[in-house]
Amino acid sequence: MAALRDVTFEVSSGSFTVLAGASGCGKTTLLRLMKSALAPHGALEGGVFFDGRLLGEVPACEQAARIGFVMQIPEAQLVSTTVWHELAFGLENLGVAPAEMRLRVAEMAGFFGIEPWFRRSADELSGGQKQLLNLAAVMAMHPDVLLLDEPTAQLDPIAASDFLGAVAKINRELGCTVVMAEHRLDEVFPLADQVIVLDEGQLVAQGEPRRVTQALWEQGSALAPSLPAPAQVALAVEGDGGRELPLTVREGRGWLRDRLGEETRSVEGAAITSPESCCGALSAEAANKADTDGAPCSSERPKAVRGRSDASSCDSVMLAEGVRTASDKAALELTDLWFRYDREEGDVLRGASLTVPAGSLFALMGGNGAGKSTLLRLATGSLCPYRGQVNVLGAKVGGRRGRAVPGVALLPQDPRSLFAHDTVARELEEMRLVWETAKAPAAEEPTGKASKVTLMLGGKVLREASEATSAPSGGAAWEAYRQAIAVQCGIESLMESHPFDLSGGEQQRVALAKVLLARPRLLLLDEPTKSLDGARKESLAELLRSLTAQGITVLMVSHDVEFCARHADRVALLFDGEIVSEGASLTFFAANSFYTTAANRMSRGLLPDCITVDDVVRGCGEGRTS
């Protein structure tokens, strides 16, 4: 089957083009065809034209200089041990004279703000800095066209925004043509002049970002949940929308204000003349809130607002109680943890306390270096705090060099670090011993629930495997269990593949299956959504939901605000080695003003307590009906 079929498009000089599409739709193949040195082998029909010439006729040295390429994994693209040599590497290859090279390297270091770490070793840099260095190293060669293949896939959201900001600056200030494959559509759509959408190797939409957004929405594309939240709201509320489609939070707020204003225009005059509401921003906000509810009289406003917030806090209490009734005990209890890696180094955790209720999907958020991954490793027992106590599944974790606690399994950030065999089947088979040792404590449990494995996907019971713990046919039980997990993770068809040949999403599912075979009752996930596109995130969420429905507790460390807002039961924020805020996901995000979803930032002060796109759409609907 052809990786690309009948794809025709044009990129005008100095423009910013975004290539969108689900993983494996042919974005990488298409980008690589635009540079001969990286073009994949295979049969090619048609041609790529660069500057009016067939690409094959453009000499290698000209292509090296004029077409820059940045790939996904920051670390692997680096060639040199030092930052300055990395910047100079391309220029050395081109044979640029030392004096000119010095100038160009200096210019690029200045442009990207690399000067402070110019003489550092490349190993000391963070992932975001490494990727910025890769970009700068390519830009030092003064390319006319910059090709980027999902450059932010391995970065956390803050580093990703910085990187995209740098790309936008290159496009805007240097006039460099940019073609970028990216799945953070909400961040790149506002920057783009042109969006090209691929699906299974075919071009399904093309054009100006607002038009493409609308087209994708109308097609019901799998990319729809990844579109900018303001646009999703506008499209859900107004269909085609007579107004210009909002793409950014700022435009979204304007749109929402217009929308709410239209409906309450009749009462606005009264609101302005009333004495309480014309004294500053606070009252203006109150007026807005009241407008939402469509309360015409100022004396009734506070009541109306209180009524709504009461209702929402009631919701969250119910949610919390729901969790509590699901199980009365905590799966993980961390009490006043203090930890440092080395006697000479500073504290990573300073009195962190956290309780994860059993059976919940708990998200732990926080910036880089806040100690999130360290906290996970403490929960597995592979690290020990120097002060404080870790209780896992009701048992105290102790001992100096602690061994892995039974019943706990950790999915690492890079799924590849779990792979050690040449087929997926063997990867899973390796877990058999762990599975067997994990069986004993499960059998001792008084409840009959644990002796039966119920596999559910999306609320449906897929399969019930009787474990027959005492039965002699342990092999059959293992086979059944393994098969069931493989089905649940959707990897049955990959059994004979080499794990390193799989795509990122597939690798993650295989790693997750491997982790699940350890039969964890507490599953720890380190940045599970890092390199997944929108559709893959949804299927991961579904999988996690089916796990919590089986009574497995999931604690995930994540940067992904949107994902946590939509799917987590409870969320905690780790900052500077301490938990600074914790609560049910709704109350948590409603209380934050920056560390929250785009939908919340868009509706803040205009509609109360809206976290997701659906909330805002519902809010607009209520505004209309009242």
Next chain:
Amino acid sequence: MLVSNQFGISAWHPAVALGYFAAVLAIGFVVDNPLFQVLGVVGAAALLLVLDGVRAARLVAGALGLAVLVALVNPLFNTRGETVLFTWWGGRPYTLEALVAGVSTALMLAQTLLWFASLSLVLTPDKLMVLFGRWAPSLTLVLTLSLRLVTSLRRKVARVAQARAGVGLGGGASLGLRVREGGLVLGSVTAAAFEDGVITADSMKSRGFGLPGRTCYQVVRFRGADGLLAGIVAALAAVVLAAAALGALAVSFFPEVVFAPVGSLSVCAGICYWLLICTPLAWQGAGVIRWRSIASSI
């Protein structure tokens, strides 16, 4: 960063620094006159202490201890020489001459050790790249890539072992199990390294590696001061080496310790050697003093 790394020999152009170490090492090997060697050891130890602070004290102590041992042990194996200090093991002589020869060997050894310790602090891998990148760019690049590989492999091994422990794998108690586990970890790391290697190769190709006419970026400039230093070092070293070649510094240990007569040449060589040893220290001192006066006016 220590203040010393901004002013002293670390701030010299790598070629001059390399020349300096070549000169003092050559003198250390050629001149076996213990008086000169003591100067060398003192100079080498002082430079190392200035460069690395108290951390180097242990290395200096170790080198001196080794030197004492070598000096004392030498007469046990070498019984030549006329002045017998005492006899041992049934009349085996322990001679003064053998002891002095031992001291000379020991001082050469200690000196070499200490100079190399300083050299490794001054000529870091990136400076070596500056030095050799121009003459052997491909070789330097291969070296750089392997350096990167070693550090990244070390990190990856730890990461894989951690990941496996996190799902309950690899806690084997027996030797056989542990060896098997080690093999699996290494296999995983190698597979990942191959994978990353393909990307690195693409990244190099994409930036035009392999095009003809490769040049080399010079992160360090050769300044006027570097030229002056190079001249001073060359002149001082030349005087000492010439004096050594003419036999003015010669010593014969057996059958009796005989120093070459002290003449104007040997005195001159001694002064030059002392100046040579003091050059980086003086440069450092001057730099620090100048910096203090600049800093006080900021």
